[in-house]
Amino acid sequence: MNLLATRIDLDAIAHNTRLLKDLVGDVLLMAVVKADAYGHGAARVAQVMAEHGADRFGVATLQEAISLREAGITKPILAWIWSPQEDVAEALALNIRLGVPSLAHAQALVDAAVPARVSVKVDTGLHRSGVDEADWEQVFTLLRDAEHLTVTGVFSHLACADEPDNPMNDEQAQALERAITLARSLGLEVPENHLCNSPGTLTRPDLHHELVRVGLAMYGLTPIPGVDPGLKPALSWISRILVVKPVRAGESTSYNHTWTADEDGWLAVVPAGYADGVPRAWQGQLQVGIGGKLYPQVGRVCMDQIVVSLGQNEFGVQAGDEAVLFGEGGMSATELAEATGTINYEIICRPTGRTVREYEGGIDL
Numbered sequence: 284m285n286l287l288a289t290r291i292d293l294d295a296i297a298h299n300t301r302l303l304k305d306l307v308g309d310v311l312l313m314a315v316v317k318a319d320a321y322g323h324g325a326a327r328v329a330q331v332m333a334e335h336g337a338d339r340f341g342v343a344t345l346q347e348a349i350s351l352r353e354a355g356i357t358k359p360i361l362a363w364i365w366s367p368q369e370d371v372a373e374a375l376a377l378n379i380r381l382g383v384p385s386l387a388h389a390q391a392l393v394d395a396a397v398p399a400r401v402s403v404k405v406d407t408g409l410h411r412s413g414v415d416e417a418d419w420e421q422v423f424t425l426l427r428d429a430e431h432l433t434v435t436g437v438f439s440h441l442a443c444a445d446e447p448d449n450p451m452n453d454e455q456a457q458a459l460e461r462a463i464t465l466a467r468s469l470g471l472e473v474p475e476n477h478l479c480n481s482p483g484t485l486t487r488p489d490l491h492h493e494l495v496r497v498g499l500a501m502y503g504l505t506p507i508p509g510v511d512p513g514l515k516p517a518l519s520w521i522s523r524i525l526v527v528k529p530v531r532a533g534e535s536t537s538y539n540h541t542w543t544a545d546e547d548g549w550l551a552v553v554p555a556g557y558a559d560g561v562p563r564a565w566q567g568q569l570q571v572g573i574g575g576k577l578y579p580q581v582g583r584v585c586m587d588q589i590v591v592s593l594g595q596n597e598f599g600v601q602a603g604d605e606a607v608l609f610g611e612g613g614m615s616a617t618e619l620a621e622a623t624g625t626i627n628y629e630i631i632c633r634p635t636g637r638t639v640r641e642y643e644g645g646i647d648l
């Protein structure tokens with residue numbers, strides 16, 4: 284029995300993959316499984332995604348890409364965070380495609396003299412990584428003239444896709460069009476170009492190009508409240524109550540006695556703390572789901588434990604009962620994000636420390 288686990292519903296992953304693939308039609312679906320598939324465990328969920336309609340995989344680092352290949356993923360994998368000083372030989376030997384976000388990256392691949400498929404990541408307004416417009420021609424020409432390199436496409440990342448009315452979305456779309464036109468005018472075929480992340484995919488079918496790069500929605504969450512084609516959240520974070528104990532009016536709990544009972548009642552102790560990814564700052568914002576009801580976390584979050592107020596414990600909560608930190612039976616990741624001043628992306632990446640993964644489902648539906 285695990286005292287602290289993320290429970291991952293592989294049927295929900297399969298459902299979301301099919302739903303998104305249907306939604307984009309003939310467009311290629313790249314499942315973004317960086318950061319260990321947003322905490323869901325890339326090796327396992329990528330298999331399910333591959334079976335249910337993902338055409339490509341996207342990751343950040345070379346090591347993430349290599350691990351996916353080692354897990355048996357044979358579909359094309361694109362990695363976009365790497366350093367020109369890094370040794371890319373192992374990744375290229377595994378047929379991993381690389382994003383090229385600067386002139387120095389392009390030069391490193393030219394110098395490596397190893398066959399590779401590459402996509403040029405152009406900066407269209409995010410002003411993070413991506414080749415600046417002033418360098419597009421030089422980078423396209425350099426890559427075109429290297430016989431060992433094949434440029435599969437041009438891509439970019441939206442800065443404000445979760446604000447569908449933001450004019451920046453159209454500005455970036457136009458800039459990507461300029462990059463594609465320039466690449467083609469220089470003789471590059473660029474058959475697979477892409478711009479859309481989850482919010483772009485859900486709200487801007489006109490910007491899908493040949494491929495969409497979808498992360499958050501694959502895991503069943505929407506980046507834009509109210510925009511949800513029927514996604515199923517796949518991950519719940521679940522602990523088990525260690526003890527249920529009485530508290531008297533006027534008694535306080537946990538470090539510094541920041542919470543005091545105003546009437547006689549019951550407390551539950553749950554073995555999840557800041558070492559496991561429950562931030563101290565969640566104090567007073569987290570509601571824990573027990574038996575389908577929400578109970579307030581009270582007092583300081585400790586390294587290994589939190590305390591939950593059961594009030595009069597009218598539903599008979601006992602030691603051993605499941606306590607849902609977020610997910611099915613508790614606050615949704617989106618509700619917890621709203622309560623704690625962050626986004627659901629960060630919430631699903633929280634579970635760490637002693638949390639173990641438990642998988643459910645995964646049989647063909």
Ligand SMILES: Cc1ncc(COP(=O)(O)O)c(C=O)c1O
Nearest residue numbers: 315440480481482496497498499
């Ligand atoms: C370059 C790139 N593409 C796609 C994604 C997927 O974004 P989302 O999770 O919003 O679908 C990310 C994640 O941040 C990213 O960095």
